[in-house]
Amino acid sequence: MxxxxxxxxxxxxxxxxxxxxxxxxxxxxxxxxxxxxxxxxxxxxxxxxxxxxxxxxxxxxxxxxxxxxxxxxxxLRDDALMQRLQAAWLAEQVPQCGYCQSGMLMAAHALLRRHPQPSEAQIEAAMTNLCRCGTYPRIRRALRRAQLP
Ligand code: FES
Ligand code: FES
Known part of the structure; x- marks a missing residue:
């Protein structure tokens, strides 16, 4: 139990x-x-x-x-970083079927919390989730949009 x-x-x-x-x-x-x-x-x-x-x-x-x-x-509904990520996801029109995107957002959140301005290598290492719709380029753009200046 x-x-x-x-x-x-x-x-x-x-x-x-x-x-x-x-x-x-x-x-x-x-x-x-x-x-x-x-x-x-x-x-x-x-x-x-x-x-x-x-x-x-x-x-x-x-x-x-x-x-x-x-x-x-x-x-993470009221979490500022997650709200920023979701706004970026919308702005970049990331989802296709959407099935993988909850997991993508959770991976992205963990990444940006640890590395607010991640290197390409850090993104590569952290974003290993699979997307059958091939949204990877949009995810990259949304991650960059969501990171703090
Ligand atoms: S369902 Fe858990 S990694 Fe695929
Ligand atoms: S958006 Fe369809 S599996 Fe990723």
């Missing part, structure tokens, strides 16, 4: 400790901004923040998350 901190709320979950976090978020807590893509930590659609760092929730068993801070896109 893992007790987790999710979006600054304590959640006492009556779930098996080997259940992946993604399942608990979507199916038990209704936090559906986080998407299921591959289930094997390859695509990044399920990206959340774990203690502020991007992490792929489809391969994170609940039992290993006690005492860690989990944040989903819903938890």
């Amino acid at each position: 893992p007790v987790l901190e999710i979006n600054r709320h304590t959640q006492d979950l009556n779930l098996e400790p080997d259940m992946p976090l993604l399942w608990a978020l979507r199916d038990e807590l209704g936090l559906t901004a986080t998407k299921f893509g591959c289930g094997v930590a390859a695509c990044g659609a399920c990206t959340v923040h774990l203690d502020g760092e991007a992490a792929r929730s489809c391969m994170l068993p609940l039992g290993g998350l006690q005492g860690r801070q989990v944040t989903t896109l819903e938890g």
